[in-house]
Amino acid sequence: MATYVGYSVAGIFGGMIATAGVTIPSVIIVTFVAKNLEKFKDNPLISRAFYGLRPAVTGLIAAAGMDVMMTSFLFIKEAVAKNDITVLVDPLKLVVFIVFLWSICKYKKHPVSYIALGAVVGVVLHF
Numbered sequence: 001m002a003t004y005v006g007y008s009v010a011g012i013f014g015g016m017i018a019t020a021g022v023t024i025p026s027v028i029i030v031t032f033v034a035k036n037l038e039k040f041k042d043n044p045l046i047s048r049a050f051y052g053l054r055p056a057v058t059g060l061i062a063a064a065g066m067d068v069m070m071t072s073f074l075f076i077k078e079a080v081a082k083n084d085i086t087v088l089v090d091p092l093k094l095v096v097f098i099v100f101l102w103s104i105c106k107y108k109k110h111p112v113s114y115i116a117l118g119a120v121v122g123v124v125l126h127f
Contacts, residue, residue, distance in 0.1 A: 073097060096121060 006018025040046045070076065073093035079085055104114060 069097075092125065096125070 002018040002022040003015045007015030010017070037046075073090045075087055075090070079088040100114060100118065103109075
């Protein structure tokens with residue numbers, strides 16, 4: 001979103017600056033935490049805190065995945081509003097999703113490769 005707004009306001013340079021402005025603080029914080037985590041990895045309090053965070057992180061990732069899925073190829077609100085089940089699923093997008101899910105499970109490549117391939121498929125198929 002920041003990239004889009006930056007691009008809309010100030011062109012390509014604005015998009016790059018807006019993206020950097022959103023990502024750089026997170027990169028700095030994660031770098032700081034990663035460097036200092038080594039000092040505290042054996043601390044039982046820190047270990048329990050990270051153990052307790054696992055279910056929350058899993059739930060947040062699952063919720064984000066469901067949101068993307070609902071936005072991408074499941075159109076429940078439109079189907080209910082039109083009272084027409086045929087608009088519930090976009091078949092082409094569903095097929096692309098299933099192919100990507102299958103390839104992720106089978107080949108286990110780096111996630112960035114799937115993101116890049118998904119971008120190419122989206123441009124080619126005009127999603």
